[in-house]
Amino acid sequence: MLRLIVQRLLLLIPLLLGLSILLFGWVRALPGGPVQAMLGERYTPEAAAEIEAEMGLDQPLPVQYGKYLLRLLQGDFGTSLQSGRPVLEEFITRFPATIELTVVALVFAIGIGIPLGYVAARRSGSIIDHSAVVVSLIGVTVPVFFLAFILKYIFAVELGWFPTTGRQSATMIATHPTNFYVLDGLLTAEWDAAWDALMHLILPGIALGTIPLAIVARMTRAAVSEVQNADYVRTARAKGIKPARLRSEHILKNAMLPVVTTIGLQVGLLLSGAVLTETVFAFSGIGSFLANSVFRADYPVMQGFILLIAVVYALVNLIVDVSYGLIDPRLRRQQ
Amino acid sequence: MSANELPVTGGPAAEPLHTSIHGDGPGGQDHGGEGVWARAWRTLRKNPVAIIGAVIVAVFVLVAVLAPVLAPYGGSELPGRTEVRPTMIPGPSAEYPLGLDRYGGDVLSKLIWGAQASLLIGVLSTLFGLTGGLLLGLLAGWFGKSVDFAIMRLVDLMLSVPSLLLAVSIAAIAGQSSMAVIVAIGVVQIPIFARLLRGSMLAQKGQDYVLAASALGLTRRSVTMSHVLPNSVGPVIVQATLSLATAVIEAAALSFLGLGGGEPSTAEWGRMLTAAQQELAVAPRLAILPGICIAVTALGFTLVGESLREALDPRNRTRR
Numbered sequence: 339m340l341r342l343i344v345q346r347l348l349l350l351i352p353l354l355l356g357l358s359i360l361l362f363g364w365v366r367a368l369p370g371g372p373v374q375a376m377l378g379e380r381y382t383p384e385a386a387a388e389i390e391a392e393m394g395l396d397q398p399l400p401v402q403y404g405k406y407l408l409r410l411l412q413g414d415f416g417t418s419l420q421s422g423r424p425v426l427e428e429f430i431t432r433f434p435a436t437i438e439l440t441v442v443a444l445v446f447a448i449g450i451g452i453p454l455g456y457v458a459a460r461r462s463g464s465i466i467d468h469s470a471v472v473v474s475l476i477g478v479t480v481p482v483f484f485l486a487f488i489l490k491y492i493f494a495v496e497l498g499w500f501p502t503t504g505r506q507s508a509t510m511i512a513t514h515p516t517n518f519y520v521l522d523g524l525l526t527a528e529w530d531a532a533w534d535a536l537m538h539l540i541l542p543g544i545a546l547g548t549i550p551l552a553i554v555a556r557m558t559r560a561a562v563s564e565v566q567n568a569d570y571v572r573t574a575r576a577k578g579i580k581p582a583r584l585r586s587e588h589i590l591k592n593a594m595l596p597v598v599t600t601i602g603l604q605v606g607l608l609l610s611g612a613v614l615t616e617t618v619f620a621f622s623g624i625g626s627f628l629a630n631s632v633f634r635a636d637y638p639v640m641q642g643f644i645l646l647i648a649v650v651y652a653l654v655n656l657i658v659d660v661s662y663g664l665i666d667p668r669l670r671r672q673q
Numbered sequence: 674m675s676a677n678e679l680p681v682t683g684g685p686a687a688e689p690l691h692t693s694i695h696g697d698g699p700g701g702q703d704h705g706g707e708g709v710w711a712r713a714w715r716t717l718r719k720n721p722v723a724i725i726g727a728v729i730v731a732v733f734v735l736v737a738v739l740a741p742v743l744a745p746y747g748g749s750e751l752p753g754r755t756e757v758r759p760t761m762i763p764g765p766s767a768e769y770p771l772g773l774d775r776y777g778g779d780v781l782s783k784l785i786w787g788a789q790a791s792l793l794i795g796v797l798s799t800l801f802g803l804t805g806g807l808l809l810g811l812l813a814g815w816f817g818k819s820v821d822f823a824i825m826r827l828v829d830l831m832l833s834v835p836s837l838l839l840a841v842s843i844a845a846i847a848g849q850s851s852m853a854v855i856v857a858i859g860v861v862q863i864p865i866f867a868r869l870l871r872g873s874m875l876a877q878k879g880q881d882y883v884l885a886a887s888a889l890g891l892t893r894r895s896v897t898m899s900h901v902l903p904n905s906v907g908p909v910i911v912q913a914t915l916s917l918a919t920a921v922i923e924a925a926a927l928s929f930l931g932l933g934g935g936e937p938s939t940a941e942w943g944r945m946l947t948a949a950q951q952e953l954a955v956a957p958r959l960a961i962l963p964g965i966c967i968a969v970t971a972l973g974f975t976l977v978g979e980s981l982r983e984a985l986d987p988r989n990r991t992r993r
């Protein structure tokens with residue numbers, strides 16, 4: 339198991355190197371080049387010349403890339419044009435918000451998707467089966483931000499059940515030791531602050547979780563349909579195993595293999611979706627900050643955030659692969 | 674799987690089509706000499722889901738093509754400019770069946786012109802992605818070894834960035850124009866098509882008929898072009914149909930993020946949806962109408978694509 343993890347971590351190195359080369363080239367391919375990208379609206383020929391000398395843009399490209407890589411390794415991802423703060427710092431302060439949102443979205447997707455897909459497969463042709471099909475269609479055809487609009491309009495603007503924007507009500511006074519607002523509330527025993535933060539997560543979480551819900555439901559349905567007709571399930575049934583044990587140990591456990599992979603693959607989708615959902619709900623995570631940096635052509639932020647998001651994405655996939663080994667004994671034995 | 678439910682495929686997407694496109698396969702005896710595509714067509718015609726999807730797509734294409742005839746006003750015209758007040762946006766009336774928007778444009782006309790814009794973006798970007806992906810996939814599948822390795826690592830690299838972010842970064846280089854959006858969405862699709870075609874071709878390479886063709890002394894080029902490739906395109910065509918749906922949605926997302934250029938009053942669904950965000954409490958129809966258009970169009974392409982996938986899947990053949 340440890341060997342697998344180390345192996346996968348080593349494989350990350352060429353991927354990240356390749357990505358850093360692409361992003362290095364990307365800034366140079368931007369209209370106006372890297373200096374324009376760095377200065378944005380503050381562009382003057384004098385400032386440009388100064389920056390060019392300072393950044394060593396007159397040096398050969400490989401030397402420039404080497405320096406860029408060296409800075410990355412020291413944790414220097416550049417400075418945001420909007421805020422003037424280091425990109426890495428901006429990422430770290432906002433990342434907890436996005437993690438909270440992603441967790442709520444995943445809980446929603448998995449909590450409904452797996453039971454829905456399971457029942458749909460077990461009762462093929464029933465109303466639940468048909469509704470699972472409808473849900474999975476909505477999930478793949480409705481744009482995330484349109485869904486976010488609609489949820490916000492119905493449940494926040496019209497009905498007023500949930501707050502419309504932000505992570506916490508402006509009137510709420512709370513301390514934030516970890517920047518995970520719900521967790522902060524629980525740690526400091528400020529229950530109303532935790533509840534308030536949670537309420538702010540519900541609508542964006544549902545909007546963000548709908549596509550993964552559709553995919554998870556669909557995958558579960560397909561996997562369970564296949565497994566429940568397998569020979570070993572028939573044999574187990576013939577041997578008189580109790581239905582409850584048959585369901586949990588023979589059908590569900592085996593059907594979960596492809597579902598776990600699917601859930602892992604959703605993380606990329608969630609990070610993409612977070613850009614849109616967070617913007618609609620003015621939720622200050624990495625997504626809305628990234629969307630803002632697109633609006634304002636804040637290229638250092640885009641460059642740094644894309645690299646950091648790719649790292650997160652790769653690490654999550656690694657965790658999924660490892661957990662795959664935990665579920666499937668066949669994979670464990672191979673290593 | 675009965676005909677009236679949605680196809681749900683759990684297995685590998687690139688399931689090879691075992692029968693030759695020209696010849697007859699073991700499953701096709703009852704319709705002697707029938708090819709994969711003829712069989713797929715026959716299955717599709719009987720599938721209500723496919724028909725619903727096809728009708729949606731047909732209506733969408735017709736509206737897009739006939740926009741100059743159907744739309745009461747031009748795409749950039751603002752006929753009701755004088756009637757819009759900062760506090761009031763006129764709703765549906767005899768003159769403007771779906772009302773006006775913030776800028777005084779006729780919502781019905783803009784939706785109709787928007788169909789044209791979306792279709793153009795969808796088709797062109799998918800063609801772009803398809804061409805790029807086919808080229809890379811073909812090179813990888815043809816040469817194998819080091820070429821294959823290099824291409825697949827590039828594909829991995831592109832897939833390591835979430836698709837929307839990749840599209841955003843490409844649009845940033847390509848500048849503010851609808852062409853930039855097409856290129857951005859197209860490039861994002863390249864790795865998907867490349868990987869699909871390569872996998873499909875690899876699966877075909879080991880087949881007996883390919884060995885037979887090589888043994889008969891056919892050159893690698895003619896084996897690849899006239900045997901392996903035609904039998905590998907099934908999953909690619911399915912993916913292309915599904916990509917049309919994704920492209921329409923992604924184009925809207927890029928618009929939402931302020932990419933794509935042009936006036937904020939441009940007759941494009943994503944742009945209309947974005948502009949409507951400010952008027953959500955005053956005139957929700959401004960957001961709901963273009964949103965529904967995007968969703969229904971995407972639904973049409975998805976239904977057609979999924980039905981096609983089901984019809985081409987050899988595992989479904991015996992259960993006919």
